[in-house]
Amino acid sequence: MSSMPAAPAPCPMGCSSLWSPRALPVNLGLLLTMLVLFTYCFYCLSGSCCQPLPGLGAAVADPPPGPRSAAVGSKRLPQAIIVGVKKGGTRALLEFLRIHPDVRALGTEPHFFDRCYERGLDWYRNLMPRTLDGQITMEKTPSYFVTKEAPKRIYNMSRDTKLIVVVRNPVTRAISDYTQTLSKTPTLPNFQALAFKNISRGLVDTSWSAIRIGIYAKHLNNWLQYFPLSKFLFVSGERLVSDPAGEMGRVQDFLGLKRVITDKHFYFNETKGFPCLKKPEGSSKPRCLGKSKGRPHPKIEKQVIQHLEEFYRPFNMKFYQMTGKDFGWE
Numbered sequence: 001m002s003s004m005p006a007a008p009a010p011c012p013m014g015c016s017s018l019w020s021p022r023a024l025p026v027n028l029g030l031l032l033t034m035l036v037l038f039t040y041c042f043y044c045l046s047g048s049c050c051q052p053l054p055g056l057g058a059a060v061a062d063p064p065p066g067p068r069s070a071a072v073g074s075k076r077l078p079q080a081i082i083v084g085v086k087k088g089g090t091r092a093l094l095e096f097l098r099i100h101p102d103v104r105a106l107g108t109e110p111h112f113f114d115r116c117y118e119r120g121l122d123w124y125r126n127l128m129p130r131t132l133d134g135q136i137t138m139e140k141t142p143s144y145f146v147t148k149e150a151p152k153r154i155y156n157m158s159r160d161t162k163l164i165v166v167v168r169n170p171v172t173r174a175i176s177d178y179t180q181t182l183s184k185t186p187t188l189p190n191f192q193a194l195a196f197k198n199i200s201r202g203l204v205d206t207s208w209s210a211i212r213i214g215i216y217a218k219h220l221n222n223w224l225q226y227f228p229l230s231k232f233l234f235v236s237g238e239r240l241v242s243d244p245a246g247e248m249g250r251v252q253d254f255l256g257l258k259r260v261i262t263d264k265h266f267y268f269n270e271t272k273g274f275p276c277l278k279k280p281e282g283s284s285k286p287r288c289l290g291k292s293k294g295r296p297h298p299k300i301e302k303q304v305i306q307h308l309e310e311f312y313r314p315f316n317m318k319f320y321q322m323t324g325k326d327f328g329w330e
């Protein structure tokens, strides 16, 4: 019996005892537990920790008070979307709306209902900023207005979605659209060559997207198959420039918001030739939109403009009739 080894003395938390061969079966488990905990802590400190480890409970998952608790609220699908139109003044409208404390808007265009629909609603929701109860989640993607599938897809998300369309004289809009393409492709043919199949016969090329987008009545008809007129607000792109506070008043009413954005928020910047914000969201400095918004247009011959005005007139009249609003483009 004297040859029997004595029971090991209790080991203070020291590394040597962990490596003692006789202690191995017990201490290997302890070592593995420590390894798991160490890996987890390292993972959390590196900023990648977002889900609680199974079994570790809410105490680990809850963020401590302080800067991390800024992630309050939840990501929701938008209750209101600026669906159009390209070059109508959609960026100005979104930036103006962002001043409102009850509006949280995605800064970029997600293109979910036209290009990324396959990614699914969870992907879309996850892009959204967090909102508190009572705040409205918004996004803007102007190409939705001319996307055949967009009305049905938005309806399937929620038939209560509020839809905002910023419209602008379709002739000026087409020139603005052309100016944008020209800035990226300097070798582009001139406006006239693209707008007409045959200018002497006044044959407009409706296959050119810069022309097609401006046939608002046709696109609206597609939307009205899914949404009643009461779900729409048509914002005048021209009035958004000449009277931003007045137009923003209508927008806030439509969204059921308190009229917080008023003429106090705007000033007219003579150099830019557009209204700018005195205090944009998250800043105390005045700010105008970027260089790509409100840029000079190339000079287009008067005859070309007149031809296009004639082309759009019946569509504009139809659009006024459908919306019950005269936008004064004649």
Ligand SMILES: Nc1ncnc2c1ncn2[C@@H]1O[C@H](COP(=O)(O)OS(=O)(=O)O)[C@@H](OP(=O)(O)O)[C@H]1O
Residues within 6 Å of the ligand: 085, 086, 087, 088, 089, 090, 091, 092, 142, 175, 176, 177, 179, 237, 240, 241, 274, 275, 276, 288, 289, 292, 293, 294, 295, 296
């Ligand atoms: N406050 C203010 N500042 C600058 N620009 C303003 C503003 N309000 C309306 N606009 C007009 O917005 C036009 C661009 O429209 P969008 O923002 O809808 O363009 S886009 O479709 O997102 O590319 C842009 O078109 P261009 O003038 O052709 O550049 C402007 O005329």
